[in-house]
Amino acid sequence: MIDILTKVADTLESRKTASADSSYVASLYAKGLDKILEKVGEEAVETVLAAKNAQQDDSQRDKVIYETADLWFHSLVMLAELGLRPEDVLTELARREGLSGLEEKASRKE
């Protein structure tokens, strides 16, 4: 399933030469990084609101998945705009795997 991140990232890369009229991603690139960051922020807020609603109402759980997909997608566009890849983030997560968050935080304070 992680392959989908690579596949979408490849599509996002190919949209760098596409016309803004034919591609939503190309239209975001044309508007620039600030617009992309605005979308990431907007989708993050929508994800938080969906999660809070799902806490009260199980029927809202699908909305959390939908909004998280929007957030991940726009984050991938942000990475692409900056010349970064989802694999870079996955490598960082892999580096952290098994490293206790509490221990890591404590080591920063020393």
Ligand SMILES: N=c1c2ncn([C@@H]3O[C@H](COP(=O)(O)OP(=O)(O)OP(=O)(O)O)[C@@H](O)[C@H]3O)c2ncn1[C@@H]1O[C@H](COP(=O)(O)O)[C@@H](O)[C@H]1O
């Ligand atoms: N995964 C996605 C994806 N998820 C969400 N979206 C779009 O993201 C947009 C954001 O939704 P909103 O409701 O926030 O947008 P809006 O109100 O139209 O936006 P604003 O005017 O407020 O900026 C919608 O147009 C969605 O269709 C996506 N658009 C594209 N992709 C992937 O990107 C690929 C390339 O897309 P195109 O460049 O459009 O061909 C596609 O093949 C998909 O794999």
